[in-house]
Amino acid sequence: MSQLAKLNIKTATRAAKLPASEQRKRKLLAALDEQVLVAQAAISGETYEVTRKVWAKNEAGESVLIDRVRKVRPWFFEQDGGWYVQCRYGNKVxxxxxxxxxxxxxLKDVTGVLAAFKAAATAGELDEAISTAVERKKPK
Incomplete structure (x- = not known):
């Protein structure tokens, strides 16, 4: 008996990727979730830090996996006696x-605005703004 005869073989097609607009929406929603954590940390007087694994060389010249702190910039800032909250996609407002x-x-009201941004993004209200933000400008 052959090895392939022992297996349960079926015909399958791989599901297509999500449309670009849906991928962008999910990226924005993930960033909004992270900004809620940044705002909650700022309200409690702490700083929000994210560690990520990166490869680096040690003293012996070997590549090792280390933890490095990733900077998370808040989308909100204090100015004119209040707080301003911006919705960003990448580095574009x-x-x-x-x-x-x-x-x-x-500052405690910032999380409510971020929740409104998340609801608007989920409803598709920011899709046009996201698509304009990702357009590349043609060189002159």
Whole structure:
């Protein structure tokens, strides 16, 4: 008896990837979840840090896996006696109607704005803004 005859062989097709707009939406939602954690840490007076594994050379010249702290920049800042919250995709600020930021009075209100951004992204309200942000400008 051959080895292949012992296996359960079926015909299968691999599912297609998600459309680019859905991938971008998921990336934005993941970033918004991270920003909620940044805001909660700022409210409690702590700093939010993320560690990631990177390969580096040690003293003996061997490649080893080490933990490195990744910087997470907040999408909110204090100015004019209040706090401004921006929605970003990568390093680009997304336009929000007539402006690009939402003003709140206190730091504790930032998480509510981030939740509203998440709801808007889930509903597809930010899809057009994301697609404009990822467009590359043609060189002159």
């Amino acid at each position: 997304l336009p929000l109607g007539d402006g690009n930021a939402v003003q709140v009075k206190a």
